[in-house]
Structures are given as C-alpha cells and as structure tokens.
Amino acid sequence: MVPVKKYREVDENLVRQKEAAFADFIQRKGLKTTRQRNTIIATFFRLRGHISVEELLNQVKQVNPRIGYATVYRTLHLLVESSLVEERRFGDGLARYEGHSDVEHHDHMICLECGEIFEFFNPRLEALQESLAEENNFQIFRHRLELYGACKDKEACNRRKARGNTAAGAE
Amino acid sequence: MVPVKKYREVDENLVRQKEAAFADFIQRKGLKTTRQRNTIIATFFRLRGHISVEELLNQVKQVNPRIGYATVYRTLHLLVESSLVEERRFGDGLARYEGHSDVEHHDHMICLECGEIFEFFNPRLEALQESLAEENNFQIFRHRLELYGACKDKEACNRRKARGNTAAGAE
DNA sequence: TGGATTACGAAAACTGTTTTCATTTTCGGC
DNA sequence: GCCGAAAATGAAAACAGTTTTCGTAATCCA
Incomplete structure (x- = not known):
C-alpha cells in the first residue's frame, strides 16, 4: 500500500539511459559536452539517495580532483533544468539532489x-x-x-x- | 470543512497574553527584560502573517531605529525557543516567523x-x-x-x- | 547602589551558493 | 585536421542570509 522505497541497487542500464537523456538535453540546448560534466553526471547517477553538493563533489574529486564547486553547482542546475533531477531542501539548509526514482512523485x-x-x-x-x-x-x-x-x-x-x-x- | 484562515484583526488581548507569556519565559530562563526585546516582540505580535526578519526589522526601526539585525535575530530565536512562534521556510531562502494562530497546527x-x-x-x-x-x-x-x-x-x-x-x- | 551577569549594536565572520574573469576546451565549417 | 566563435572551466571574489565577536551599556539581585 505504502511502499517505502529502500534504496535499490543502482541499475546500470537506467544510469546509461539518464546519461543519454542528459546528452540529448545538452545538445538540444546547443551546449557542449565536456569531460567534467560527464564525470559529474556519471558519478551522480551512480549514487543513491539525497545527495548534497559536498557529497557529490567529494566523490567527483576521486575521479578528477581538479573539478571544483562551481562546476558541480552548474551541472546540478542543468540536471534540474533537464528534469532528470529534483532539488529538495529539508530543514538543514543544504540543497539535496535526487535522481528521479521510478515513482514519479513521492x-x-x-x-x-x-x-x-x-x-x-x-x-x-x-x-x-x-x-x-x-x-x-x-x-x-x-x-x-x-x-x-x-x-x-x-x-x-x-x-x-x-x-x-x-x-x-x-x- | 477546510477553513482557510484569512488574517484576522490582531486581537489586542491575545497580544498582551503572548507578551506576558514571553516575559514569563525570559524570567524562567534567568534572562533579562530589555527595552529592545519588548519593542521587538510588541511589534512582532501585532503583525499578521508570515514575517521575515527584514520586514520585522523595518517595523521595529520605526519605533527604535538603533535596533539592528543581531538583536532581532536573537529575539526571534528566543521566541521560537519559547514556542510562542514558529519558524517556517518556504522555497525562497528566507526564514519566516509566525506567531501561533488559534489553530494549533496548520x-x-x-x-x-x-x-x-x-x-x-x-x-x-x-x-x-x-x-x-x-x-x-x-x-x-x-x-x-x-x-x-x-x-x-x-x-x-x-x-x-x-x-x-x-x-x-x-x- | 554595586557589581556580576546579561544584552546591545556594529562589524566581522560564516555558510552555502552564485558570479566574475582570465584561460581552456569544444565543435561546426572549411 | 585546423580555425575561430561560443561555451565551459576553475580559482577566487562576491553575495545573501544568518551568526558570532567584542567592547560597551543596561539590568537586577543582594
């Protein structure tokens, strides 16, 4: 009745799908594909749950330590704009980002x-x-x-x- | 069935009651009564709706222009601590403060x-x-x-x- | 009324986020 | 493959809202 979703294993196919959807979005907007953005979204979509910017940056830095806050913020804005990701704020002052789950709204x-x-x-x-x-x-x-x-x-x-x-x- | 509360006129008796309750709280905590705090809470409880810090400060300054942000913030924290006021955040990044309405929760x-x-x-x-x-x-x-x-x-x-x-x- | 305690106000500090700016990268057309 | 306009990057500065600091002033109990 009320399925509390426990974090599922990250579905590699789904991730690929989202990466492709984002690439599409970038193209449609006439923006450019960059190594940094690819790293960031690849990392993001393979994380589960409600990710803060800092958490994401930490992960991203393990792949490419030269990537900084600015690029992560900018990429997250694009992800939100593309509707692939939702921004949420719970009461602690941090923005958190959530890759769409299967349930459209929750x-x-x-x-x-x-x-x-x-x-x-x-x-x-x-x-x-x-x-x-x-x-x-x-x-x-x-x-x-x-x-x-x-x-x-x-x-x-x-x-x-x-x-x-x-x-x-x-x- | 679903009474959307339109802002009522401010009930002077209720305000007095809240001022007294706050004075109580201050006393119980061993804090001191000050002119500035009195000004701030008197102003706050006579405002309706969901007040931001800036809105409150503007009003307060009309009574005592020397009162600054710090004291307003500090007083609002006390009001929240005393449970006479609730802090709310809607999506615009500002904290807003709401004197308890008659409806306990809404x-x-x-x-x-x-x-x-x-x-x-x-x-x-x-x-x-x-x-x-x-x-x-x-x-x-x-x-x-x-x-x-x-x-x-x-x-x-x-x-x-x-x-x-x-x-x-x-x- | 003295004196410890608390509060005040201005300014500095802090936090999370956005912007700036000089430099680098991308990519469609040649 | 290379040019060049357009876009992206990263470091650092700017920003907004809020909190803290610090020297001074007010409160209030003994």
Whole structure:
C-alpha cells in the first residue's frame, strides 16, 4: 500500500539511459559536452539517495580532483533544468539532489535520529490534497510533504546512526 | 470543512497574553527584560502573517531605529525557543516567523503568482499521515505540507500582486 | 547602589551558493 | 585536421542570509 522505497541497487542500464537523456538535453540546448560534466553526471547517477553538493563533489574529486564547486553547482542546475533531477531542501539548509526514482512523485519521512530519508507515495493523500485545493479555489502545481520523526525499529536506526548516515540531520 | 484562515484583526488581548507569556519565559530562563526585546516582540505580535526578519526589522526601526539585525535575530530565536512562534521556510531562502494562530497546527498553500500564503487544516489529512507512518513503523513528531500553485480567483490575486505582496515568491 | 551577569549594536565572520574573469576546451565549417 | 566563435572551466571574489565577536551599556539581585 505504502511502499517505502529502500534504496535499490543502482541499475546500470537506467544510469546509461539518464546519461543519454542528459546528452540529448545538452545538445538540444546547443551546449557542449565536456569531460567534467560527464564525470559529474556519471558519478551522480551512480549514487543513491539525497545527495548534497559536498557529497557529490567529494566523490567527483576521486575521479578528477581538479573539478571544483562551481562546476558541480552548474551541472546540478542543468540536471534540474533537464528534469532528470529534483532539488529538495529539508530543514538543514543544504540543497539535496535526487535522481528521479521510478515513482514519479513521492513524499518523505525523515528520521531525526539516524538521518535516514524514506520515500513514500499514497494516492489517497494526493487526492485529498487535490480536493482541499479545489474547495479553496486553488490550483496546485506541486507540493511538498515531509514527516519528521523517528524510526520505530531501533536496532536498524541505531545501526544507521553508528554508521554516520549522511542526510538531513536534526533541525 | 477546510477553513482557510484569512488574517484576522490582531486581537489586542491575545497580544498582551503572548507578551506576558514571553516575559514569563525570559524570567524562567534567568534572562533579562530589555527595552529592545519588548519593542521587538510588541511589534512582532501585532503583525499578521508570515514575517521575515527584514520586514520585522523595518517595523521595529520605526519605533527604535538603533535596533539592528543581531538583536532581532536573537529575539526571534528566543521566541521560537519559547514556542510562542514558529519558524517556517518556504522555497525562497528566507526564514519566516509566525506567531501561533488559534489553530494549533496548520498547513500552507502558497500562491506563486501573488505570494499570498493561505493556511488550512484538515483532520483527515492528519489522520492519513498518521496511518501511513504507522504502516511504516515510523513515529511522526511533526510534519510540513506545502501546496504550491495559484489562486483561481484571478482578480483578487492580481490585486495582491499589484500591491506587491510580501511572501514566499517564486522558487 | 554595586557589581556580576546579561544584552546591545556594529562589524566581522560564516555558510552555502552564485558570479566574475582570465584561460581552456569544444565543435561546426572549411 | 585546423580555425575561430561560443561555451565551459576553475580559482577566487562576491553575495545573501544568518551568526558570532567584542567592547560597551543596561539590568537586577543582594
């Protein structure tokens, strides 16, 4: 009913598809293909979850240490513009980037203990929002729903916390 | 059913009550009462809506021009700590502050045209979230739901836009 | 009322992000 | 394959919002 998506293994075919889609986008816009951008998107699409700029840059630097913040930021903007990636902000002041998952839209539960971010989708929720908007003479373009709280599975949660999960920390 | 709260007139009694509550809080914490803080909270509680720091400072300066950003920020932190005020961030990078309305919790619809922020509350929505969390073995502490879109009442919307509404602008 | 404590205000520092600018790279046309 | 216009890069500076610092001033309990 409410499939919380656990991070799947990164599907190499899907990644290739996205790289191709981005190449397309670049071409359509009359922009140029560069080694740096390729490195950045290849790295990004092979990471899972909700990636901050710093996390991405760290990974990217392992491939090409000369790439800096500016290029990463610029490439992420292009990725967002191309609709291949979404920008999210949870309460910690960092922008995080999320390669589209299979579920077109989804919401988030954020554990304030271990930092894990769970994704979920529920059609009744969407429908209810629609009807509330309707009642108020309002047209929804997009929405954002975040549930902040704690995992009830304390073992798993503590394990993640110990591992030093990287995600939207306590606000 | 879904009462979108339009800004009510500021209830002077309620304001006094909040001022008293804040004084209490200050005392309990062993802090000191100062003219500047009094000015700031008196001003804040008499403003309606979702106030940014700059908006508040502008108002405050009309009473005492020597008050600066630092004191406003510090006072707002105290207000949040005292639970008399909530901090919110819509997509425009500014923190906004909201004196508790009568409705304990509520969500927001943000018009990207005119900037108006509507508040609403719906128990079915709350219940649905609870049950989703339950299903996922997750305990909600708090949540945030924002619907971004546009007013359908175009006349009112344009009027507000012309007036240069101050609110979470386009992201 | 003295004196420890807290608050103030201006300015500097900080953080995440964007822009600038001089240099390098890409790529369509020859 | 090479030219040259256009775009991209990287380092550093700029920026915006917010926080901290630091010397001075106000508060308030004994």
